[in-house]
Amino acid sequence: DPSTPVIEEPMTPVTATYDLEATTLTSKIKADSKLEREKLSSMQKMMVSFLQGALQDKREGNEERYNDLISQLTMKPYLPGAPSPSKLNMWIKLLSQIVTQLDRSCNTLVEAVLSVDWTIQESAFVDQYIGFIGNLVSAHTYYVRPVFEHLVQHLTFRHRLPEDAIVTRSMIYQRVHNALRYVLSLIPTSATKLLNILGETFPHKRFNVAEQATYVNNLLETIDxxxxxxxxxxxxxxxxxxxxxxxxxxxxxxxxxxxxIDAFDLNFNADYDEEEEEDSDADSDDEDDGEDAVAQDSDSDEELDSDGETETRTATHIKTLVKKLDAMLHLVFRYLKEFHSNPNTAPEERQQLFFFLLDLFDRTVLRTFKSRYTQFLIFYFCSLDTITYPDAFLGHLFNNTFETSKPTVTRIASAAYISSYVARAKYIGRTSLRSSIYILTSWCEQYIDANEVSVTGPDVNKHPVFYAVVQAIMYIFCFRWRELVDDGFDDILNDDTMDVEDPVRRMSGVDGDILTGGIGGSFGAQVAGQKWCLGLQAVQRIVTSNLNPLKVCAPAVVRQFSKVAHQSNFLYVYPILERNKSVFYSTNDSSAHVRIESFFPFDPYQLKSSKHFVDSIYREWIADDDDEEDSDDEDEDDEDDEDVSAGMMAMSISPSPNQRMIGSLLAQRP
Known part of the structure; x- marks a missing residue:
């Protein structure tokens, strides 16, 4: 009958059986879970009783159980009897509940808790631990420093992780940052304490590249x-x-x-071999010194072998140092780029950072003549806002150079920075280039006006800044002479601030011993009859003055300037160079034959990992075909000078061993 409902039989009896088994399994899990909870509750009660008793006993002078608790907390996890992570977690939870009792008298117990290796534990453990230190510093602010000390130690490179570790190094560092962030949110005034500890914990420069790079990376993250x-x-x-x-x-x-030089790959999760400290070679040498001395008649071959081994050790040492420097600079370059490009960064914050870098440059970099790469940080940062930063940086350098109250060494260094910066920075436009030339040559003319009457010959001791500025003019000209050719639209003429008697003056040629014209040269014919931008007309007077800068400035720069000036039909100064061969300093002058040596801070950047930050904004030296020709007829006074073109390609920022003038000024530095 269709109206009669049909009750279908189950397709199979398996479903009913399965449900019964599932129900039984669920009941068993609940029972086991209840048993586990009861067990944990019982253990917790015992631990609470133990903890309260230990603290009470301590107050009464009996520290046995108190010390037992410290022993448990500090026991290495691989030792027999070491507490499980769950038990450690329970101790921390209980201590959080009585944190107000953990006053200074319990500092050893607090130190024990802080020494727990919490960063590799489960997330629940980590949350419990961070909660504990938050409660601790809130109740007792005098624990802020030890808390920071232990946390910051975890920001250093961790050489070993447990074989069964469930976290990576990056996860460990992030957990520490979360803890630091939490403490700072609770006690904002503790930032100064954190800064002090960050400085105290910085790895020594002898530590390996992984140590240095990891710590720098973590320091930069704290800024967030x-x-x-x-x-x-x-x-x-x-x-x-x-x-x-x-x-x-x-x-x-x-x-x-x-x-x-090898590049560091900046993989902070990788394992790195622990490099020996760099002074291990020195220690080895000391041990060797304590052994029997080598006989006087030692084989010369053995001596050569020893020299070779020393050179190899030195090369290895240098390679390690450069790798560290490269990694650290890479991280700072990256930070500056990300900070400046971040849309959440306010314009005033960018400006504040620029002026801070400028101040830091003055305090640490400018007067450190041995620095080779650090100065590229401000070189790079200026490229991030080419409308504002480059001119501000140049203005600062000009002020340093011309301010007579500044130390002479600072003024000379500033002139060197002007020359190298204007020559090398691609983002320095033609307007700034020409303005720089005008400012430098104008200052030189004023200096000559004030001093030439009393001058009978070159004197580097009396006029070192003048020679440094002239050298800057020549260096810039060698790199960027093509942009100094007047195209009829001189940018400087539109600047109302320029004090020029005749604003339409142009320089097309000069008289006397300084000759111009279409005298050969691979590019001389291309610019024959060209006019030059405002300011360059003063160069003739400068180089022919009684101060005789071509005798004093670095020979490599003088030779290259002579060549470029001649081939570009700007000036012909070879007669001066020839006459200078017979110019001698007074024999009574202890500084005889002293010259202003080459010092150009922005020499080619060679560090592999960080080089790409600089490549696109850096102007390389473009050698002319004639640079390959023999230049024996030019200044031969200094036989140790390298080839002119090579010198321009890579002027050494480090003073050469015979750089007596700069060395003497450094010795006088306050």
Missing amino acids: YAPILRKQVLGLIIEKIILIDVEIQIELEDLEDEVE
């Missing part, structure tokens, strides 16, 4: 949640960078081109 420390943290990092930079230059000059 402690922006009030941005300037101080960057200053700390840059000061450490310059220490390594300077040490490299002190030991390296002759080996720089012979040492192949």
Whole structure:
């Protein structure tokens, strides 16, 4: 009957059986879970009783159970009897509940808790631990420093992770940052304490590249949640960078081109071999000194072998240092780029960072003549806002150079920075280039007006800044003479601030011993009859003055300037160079034959990992075909000078061994 409902039989009896088994399994799990909870509850009660008893006993002078608790917390996890992670977690939870009792008398117990390796535990454990330190510092602010000390130690490179570790190094570091962020949110005034500890914990420069790079990377991350420390943290990092930079230059000059440098891959989760400390070679040498002395008649071959081994050790040492420097600079470059390009960064924050870098440059970089790469940080940062920063940086350097109250060494260094910066920075436009030339030549003319009457010959001791400025003019001209050719639209003429008696003056040629015209040269014919931008007309008077800068300035720069000036139909100064061969300093002058040596801070950047930050904004030296020709007829006074073109391609920022003038000025530095 269709109206009669049909009750269908189950397709199979398996479903009913399965449901019964599932129900039974669920009941068993619930029972086991209840048993586990009861067990944990019982253990918790016992631990609470133990903890309260231990603290009470301590107050009464009996520290046995108190010390037992400390022993449990500090026991290595692989030792027999070590507490399980769940038990450690329980101890921390219970201590959080009585944190107000953990006063100074319990500092050893607090230290024990802080020493727990919490960063590798389960997430629940980590949350419990961070909650504990938050409660601790809120109840007792005097624990802020020890808390920071232990947390910051975890920001250093961790060489070993447990075989069964469930976290990576990056996860460990992130957990520590979360803890630091939480403490700072509870006690904002503790930022100063954190900064001090960050400085105290910075790895020594002898530590390996993984140590240095990891710590720098973590320091830069602290700025994200402690922006009030941005300037101080960057200053700390840059000061450490310059220490390594300077040490490299002190030991390296002759080996720089012979040492192949590897890049650090910046993988902070990788395992790195623990490199021996750099002074291990020195220790070995000391041990050797304590052994029997080598006989006087030692084989000369053995001596040569010893020299070779020493050179190999030195090269290895340099290679390690450069790798550290490269990694650290890479991280700072990256930070500056990300900070400046971040849309959430306010314009005033960018400007504040620029002026901080400028101040740091003055305090640490400018007067450190052995620095080779650190100065590229401000070189790079200026490229991030080419409308504002380059001119501000140049203005600062001009002020340093011309301010007579500044130390002479600062003025000379500033002139060197002007020349190297204007010559090398691609983002320095034609207007700034021509303005720089005008400012430099105008100052030289004023200096000559004030001093030439009393001058009978070159004197580097009396006029070092003048010679440094003239050298800057020549260096810039060699690199960028093509942009100094007047195209009829001189940018400077539109600047109302320029004090020019005749604003339409142009220089097309000069008289006397300084000859112009279409005299050969690979590019001379191309510019024959060209006019030059405002300011260059003063160069004739400068180079022919009684101060005779062509005798004093670095021979490599003088020779290259002579060549370029001649081939571009600007000036012909070879007669002056020829006459200078017979110009001698007074024999009573202890500084006889002293010259202004080459010092150009922005020489080619060679660090592999960080080089790409600089490549696109850096102007390389473009050698002319004639640079290959023999130049024996030019200045031959200094036989040790390298080829002119090579010198321009890579002027050494480090003063050469015979750089007596700069050395003497450094010795006088306050």
